[in-house]
Structures are given as structure tokens and as C-alpha cells.
Amino acid sequence: MPSALDSNPSRYSGVAIALHWLLALMIVGAFGVGVYMHELPMSPTRLKLYNWHKWAGVTFLALSALRLLWRLAHKPPADVPMPAWQAAAAHATHGLLYVLFFAVPLIGWAYSSAAGYPIVWFGVLPLPDFVPVDKALAEAIKPWHERAAIAMALLVLLHVAGAIKHQFIERDGLIDRMRPARG
Amino acid sequence: MSRIALTLFLALLGAAAAPALAQKLVPAQSEIAFVIKQMGVPVEGKFKKFDAQITLDPRKPQDGKVAFTIDTGSAGFGSPETDAEVPKAAWFNAPKFPQASFQSSAIKGLGAGKFEVSGKLAIKGQTRDVVVPVQVTQAGTNANTAATASGSFTIKRLDFKIGDGEWADTSMVANDVQVKFKLALTGMAPL
DSSP, rough: HHHHHTTTTTTHHHHHHHHHHHHHHHHHHHHHHHHHTTSOOSHHHHHHHHHHHHHHHHHHHHHHHHHHHHHHHSSOOOOOOOOHHHHHHHHHHHHHHHHHHHHHHHHHHHHHHHHTTTOOOOTEEEEEOSSSSOHHOOOOOOHHHHHHHHHHHHHHHHHEEEHIIIIIIIIGGGGGGGOOOOO | OHHHHEEEEEEHHOOOOOOOOEEEEEEGGOOEEEEEETTTEEEEESOOOOOOOOEOOTTTTGEEEEEEEEEGEEOOOHHHHEEEEEEETTTTOTTOEEEEEEEEEEEEEEEETTEEEEEEEEEEEEEEEEEEEEEEEEESSSSSSSSEEEEEEEEGGGTTTOSGGGGOOTTTOOOOEEEEEEEEEESOOOO
8 A cells, every 4th residue: 555655765655656657658658659650541540549649648747747746745765875977867867757748748739739639638528729720830849749759768768777777787776666566 | 485485585584683693702711611520529621622603682582592512622621641531432532523512492581691591412422401501791781792601510421421431430530520611702682
């Protein structure tokens, strides 16, 4: 139970751990679908994937907002001992990832709106357009969704590489702080 | 003989009367659009090419006639990847059915510039009866000032086999399609 984990100051809180892994799965899924879908010829499958991708993106955005608020209200565990530059690099990666958690879905949302396809969340809740319908604007926005998503993917890889290094080279138990359940 | 004379007379009368009654469409200021819903998302498309023959005296709407021809190949949503799909066989099949048409059978005046135009809508070789509410507004009372006829009505796309085969699934693309029009007309008698 998260409440039991909360009492352990050496670990992230249960909510933080749950959101970390859920959003990690969503990044992998939405990124994979995004890369795959834009190459597809027009078909019901393409349309479905685009809508699922947008629904996932908006869900990701909402959960990221929740995650950021939670993170601001709850102290993370202290850094494990490591050289200062590594700690700085880890914090910078986390900070940039948080920026992209918002930038990637928001740019995608803006592109969809500008292209004339307002997002209807899960096919039920129409979301507002925060940019006007403008095909030229849509074309200008489009590459930035891709660039930001690729930047996020590279940072995720860096983040994972760091975690693997801590686990198998330093063997300092860093991953335990984010492990879903006690080992 | 008198029959021929009468026909001739009526034809002449018609020819003389027609220029006074027929309205001219101003295509640049007119618009025929349609809104489809794909997985709940409303997406608007437009027909770029259409023509209309309209003869409507607002005071005698029952004698009026409205006919439309719309180039199905001119339909699009404004993005290249979707516009390429629209003329294909599953959708409008524009090479085989290049035009959609509407022909009125009855026009009812409802007052205050409101009319109800009943007629036959033919798209992709399928014909259905439709009733189209029309609101006419005029800038002035002079027949030379432009009148605007606008309205919207809903059709079932599958009645016309629009979005056939793999696209027939209405959970993907809703069956209801809203057709919206705004037509600028010159030469209409005052309301």
C-alpha cells in the first residue's frame, strides 16, 4: 500500500512511484504509436491510432500536471552518493523531462487544433482549441511535436542508462527508490 | 393548332418572365460545407465547385424552383492527405459520379424569409427525398441587392454509400452528416 511506502524516507512516495511507471508506459506506447501511425495510408486503423494517440496525450498531460503538483508537495528521497556532475546531470535530465512532459502533448494538441481536428477526449469530451484553425500554422507546428517527442525519447534513454549504470556498475540501490514494491 | 399556339405563347411568356424571376448565384460569396464526425470529432469539409439554378419569387414560393449541381471532385477538408481520399471509390467515387444534384419538388413559404424546400438529392447514384429549411435575408429591398440564402440539414451518408467498405463502420465515421450552405444570390424580388 502507498501509505506504508510513504513512511520510508529513502523511497519515493507510492503515488510518485505509480505515476512514474504509468507515465513511463504511456510514453513508450504513445511514442511507438506516433512513429508508426504517421506513415500509414488513410484507413480506419490510421484514424483510430491518431485518436488513441491524442487521447493518450491529453491523459498524459493531465497526469503530468497531477504528478508535478505531487512532486512539489512531496520531497523526493535524497541523492545517493555520487560525483556532483552526475547529480547535476541527473537533476537537469529530470527537469528537462518535466518540461517536455508538458511541451510534447501541448504542441501536439496545438497542431491538431490548427489542422482543424479539435480533440474530443475519449470521443466524448470536446476540448477547447487554444490556437485558431490555420493550415499554415498547423504545418509550422507539426515538426516541433516530432522534435520535442524525439528529444523526450533521447532523455528517457539517458535516464534509463543512468538507472542501469547505478544498478549494475555502482550497485548503489538507486532503483529501489522507484521500485513498485519492496523487493 | 391552337395547342401549338398556346405552347408557344406559354414558352414566350416563360422566356419573358424568367429573367425577372431567376436568381444568379455569386459563387465567390457562396459556400457549401459539410461536417462529418470521426470518433466524435467534428471535421468540416467544403465543396469548391457548384452551381445553382434558382427561380424564387418570395411572394409566390410555391411556383419557385431550385436546382443544384455540385462537383463531387471539388470536395475537400483542406489537407492534402484527406483531400486525396475524398474522390476515391469508397467516398464520392468522383470519376464515376462527378456530380451530385438537388432538384426541388415543392417550396413552402413559412414567413419572415423562411422557406422549406423539399426535393430530391442525388449523390453517387442514390436518390433520397430531403427537406431543406432555408432562411433568406436581404440587405435592402431592391432586387439588385444581394440576398443570402442559408441553412443546414442532415443526411445519412450510408444512404448514399459515402464511405463504403471498411469505412461503413459508423462508430468510426458517424452516419449523420450535416450539410451547411450559405448562398449569395442577386436578382431576387424583395421578401
